[in-house]
Amino acid sequence: MSLNATPSSERVHIGIFGKRNAGKSSLINAITGQNLAIVSEAKGTTTDPVYKAMELLPLGPVMIIDTPGIDDEGVLGSLRIQKAYQVLNKTDIALVIIDAAVGPSAEDLRLIKRINAKKIPLLIVINKCETINEDKKTAYQALLPNGKLLFVSAEQKLNIFELKEAITQTVPADENKAQIVADLLSPSDFVVLVVPIDSAAPKGRLILPQQQTIRDILEADAAAIVVKENELTNTLQNLGKRPKLVITDSQV
Known part of the structure; x- marks a missing residue:
């Protein structure tokens, strides 16, 4: 299964928040190395949350969410701000982008307070840092101690x-991750997986449940041996000892 086909639910959702013209879209392009987001001097270019499924090394498949500015104006602007805040409900890691030349505003501080209340891992990113001196940086650190x-x-x-590394280190540990077979295994166990080659299956790759099972076995520090159904007997005879598990497709 390709990284582009990784289901949304299995991706780390990275929400990008901030005021208009703080540089959210420019930062997305810099992080990804691609022109994924429209960059414009005009305020309010992003009018709705935009979801971008991609691979972010060294993290892997992620969902980057570009949100409207939290300082938008008017009736429509209020609705856009509301949509930006709603994205917090889908966010695993929040990045609040602040224009270094402007500094943290009341809107930024209000958003940071909400993120902390929801206990979402937070990175506060001061963009356009080339426009300020060290004294200003020290002042911002005093103003923003909660992230x-x-x-x-x-x-x-x-x-x-360094930002990409920080994002990787901020990924919350999934302590309640559902296990497929890992809870049945001990380190150094080995499992035989019988995988028929179905003519209807995608060429050149295994289907998602097979990939997930192999990954689950490896995360348990066990070994996975993958064979076709017509090689199962020979494989069991040649192993020299009994496997902890044999997992077969329903066709076998």
């Missing part, structure tokens, strides 16, 4: 690698 602070420049590509 990890990073100073970057999307335009000049400053500290983008």
Whole structure:
């Protein structure tokens, strides 16, 4: 299964929040190395949350959510702000982008307070850091103690690698992750997986349940041996010892 086909539910959702013209779209392009988001000097280019499924190394498949500015104006602007806040309900990691030249505003502080109340892992990203001096950076650190602070420049590509590393380190541990067979295994066990090659199956790759089972076995520090149904007997004879499990397709 390709990374582009990874289901949305299995991707880390990274919400990008901030005021209009804080550089959210520019930062998305810098992080991904692609022109995924429209960049414009005009305020309010992003009018609705935009979901972008992609691979972010070294993290893997992610869903990046570009949101409207939290300082939008008027009746429509209020609705857009509401949509931006609703994205928090789907966010695994929140990035609040602040324009270094403007500094944290009441809208930014209100959003950060909401994110902390929801206990969502938070990175506060001061964009356009080339426009401020060290004294200003120290002042911002004092103003924003409730989140990890990073100073970057999307335009000049400053500290983008460090930001990607910080995102990777901020991924919440999934302690309640459902296991397929890992709870039945001990380290150094081995499992034989019988996988018929179905003419209707996608060529060149295994289907998702097969991939997930292999990954689950490996995460249990066990070994997976994958064979076709006509090789099962020979494989069991040649192993020298009994496998902990044999998992077969319903066709076998």
